Amino acid sequence: MKYLSSYFTFATTIVLLFSFDPSSADSHEKFVQCLYNYPYVTNSISSVVYTQTNSLYSSVLDVSIQNLRFFNATSKPVVIVTPLDVSHIQATIICSQRHGLQIRIRSGGHDYEGLSYVAEVPFVVVDLINLRGIEVDVENSTVWVQAGATVGELYYRISQRSNTLAFPAGICPTVGVGGHLSGGGYGFLMRKYGLSADNVIDALIVDVNGNLLDKETMGEDLFWAIRGGGGASFGVIVAWKIRLVSVPSTVTVFQVARTLEENATGIIHKWQRVANNLNKNLTIRINFWRLNSSKNGNLTVQAQFESLYLGPADDLIPLVQKRLPELGLLREECIEMSWIESILFMAGFTNGESTDVLLNRTQLNGLSFFKAKSDYVRDPIPDVGLEGLWPFFYEDEAEHGYVQFTPYGGRMDEISESETPIPHRSGYIFHIQYGVNWQEKGDAAEQRHLNWIRRMYNYTEPYVSKSPRSAYLNYRDLDIGINNNGYTSFSQASIWGTKYFGNNFNRLARVKTRVDPRNFFRNEQSIPSLVGLFTRMVQIYGEFTKLGNASVPNNHNTSS
CATH class of the missing domain: 3.30.43.10 (Uridine Diphospho-n-acetylenolpyruvylglucosamine Reductase, domain 2)
Structure with missing residues (x-):
């Protein structure tokens, strides 16, 4: 750049x-x-x-x-x-x-x-x-991408230059690169190559003083902080330099659905024990939602197993049959395609659709009212725990509710929890996202749906990570704690901060104090400065006095 x-x-x-x-x-x-x-x-x-x-x-x-x-x-x-x-x-x-x-x-x-x-x-x-420029360097397998580009635009530009280079990020093409990478960024390449933030090699950020900094000039601590700690706490990220990863010219995908009547609970039970230990080239995640049973017409829960395998179908079938035979995967359920086509497939686009759709910045299925929450799981959820989860899907508010299990393991087990601010690495077997969408307007409808997802979240507490109960920054959730509009103590911010960042929250706060001591870049869940309230008041008074006595260079217009 x-x-x-x-x-x-x-x-x-x-x-x-x-x-x-x-x-x-x-x-x-x-x-x-x-x-x-x-x-x-x-x-x-x-x-x-x-x-x-x-x-x-x-x-x-x-x-x-x-x-x-x-x-x-x-x-x-x-x-x-x-x-x-x-x-x-x-x-x-x-x-x-x-x-x-x-x-x-x-x-x-x-x-x-x-x-x-x-x-x-x-x-x-x-x-x-x-600010959405994208410069792909195929020879060095790197890209400079400006923060205003979307993940879809990034994928499109990479695919225009190579069919064997890719980038590990999410499948929603309208997500902005700036926030996605600064909050972590995971997808179907995570088990092979880690998170998006793990593959950032440089960045440009404008700090509180208006200086444009790169990796060298911002220093090791700030570069560490913005790769998973949320860039908006530290400045305005202008661009990222990312490392591209290798993918084969042919990958294989499948989406296989099983209802409760088709032994979904038993398959999930086995999946929890093998999904994080599968070959790194294979990711199988599960989406849950409700539908009408084809057998009796009553409501049931469907588990959709969706997978990306970095290789041909003939290599995939034996892997799944050996480790997860309960799924009953058939050869005809597997589809071979290119990596960029797998992005369209997982994002829900029609098979064979042009990759040009990735340049569209509006959501595929339109907008809705939405709330989500997240968890991390260290030990398999027992069958009794799963069976207690299913009744939530039969409630009225769950018409467009879902739960998603995404497996960890592979490359994620090899990265230290302090390598970036994101601590959820080795020891976690999968991640949970809970979500609910609705179209009905009004406060009453919103409250019903919020209550539904909060009750589901409360139900799963015994089965997920503890001390703290962890959460994922990019699935922002103000339920877990917020800052004050003004000064927020470290202890208050720690209520939510340790859930996102674990012990890394301490280092993030120290970085924040160094680069933005006055806490200008702040929001309801921004990293706090360790500068105390009294110290801050003294600072402000000094700044005010200095402004009043400052001589202004003649070439600067001060009418503002």
Whole structure:
């Protein structure tokens, strides 16, 4: 990428000129004026600034909202900025601090709790939708991908250059790369190659002082933190350099469904004991949902076993028959295809559809109201535990509810829990995602569905990880704890932080304190600074006094 040379010499002294004024009651108009007068903008910024009076404001805000729960939120951003280059991000960071506005950073809009575009305080959205460049280097098996690109766009660009290179990430093509990689990122290549974050080799981030940093200049600790610790706590990630992995020209997929009447519980029982110990080239995960039984028409639970094998079907069949014969996998249920075709298959696209659909940034099945939760499992759930889970699917609120089991093992067992902020490595046999969608509007409908998924989550507590009960950052869940709007103590943040990060939360907080001691980059579940409340008040007073006495260079417009 060519971003660094133009911006790395950005003067930190500008921060003193535009520094946060704690007593400021400036309106968003003065924030916008600050952007327009900012001295180091390389392209006109006015065309990418949207206030609430702008006729395009609503369409720009709504285009990346992925959860109807937050579609008509009353807490909307006072301004949206869709930067065209790094200088626009720098200006937004400095001017937001100067005028007392928070920043929320959006790449694809898939944050499960809407934190990338919803806040209870005056805030600005930095939407990276225009920063989506992708440079594939086939010779070195690397890619520079800007944070506003989607996973689908990344997959498409890789496939255009090679049919034997891939990247380990999720199957939802509309997820933004920026958040996906900074929160971990897993998919069907995880058991072979680890998480997305495990395959990041460089990054560009704009810090709280407006400096553009790469791996070398940001330092080992910050580079460690943003690969799984959530980038939005530390700055605005502009781009990632990722390592591509090898895949065969032919892979094999299958989706095999078994209902409770077809011994689904028994097959799951066996799956729990073998799925994490299978050949690294083979991943078999399970999706559960309800449907009407073909035998008696009554509701039942179906378990869909879906798999990617990095090789031909003739090699896959013996593996499954030996380790999971209970599934009864048949040769005709296995489909050979290329890796990029397997992405379309798992994402639910029609067989044979053009890969061009990966460039579409809107969800395949449209939007719905949505809530999810997550767990990690160390020991197989006994049959009695599974059998107690099934009745939840017969309730009215479960019409579009689901549970997903994703196996670990393989490469994940070989990576230390402290290698990145994500501690869920060796010792975990699978991961659980609980989800529920609904279309009915209104608070009552939302509460019913939230109650349903929370009761299911409470039910499984005896069968999942403990001390802490773990969770996955990219399946954001505010139920497990939140920060205050202002100062949040480390102990309070630890309530949710140790669930996502285990013992790594301590190091994340130390990194945060070094790179953003004033806790500018914050949200309901951002890493806290260890700078105490009293110390912070002294800091603010000093900054205010310094601003009042500062002499301003003649070449800087101070009207903002």
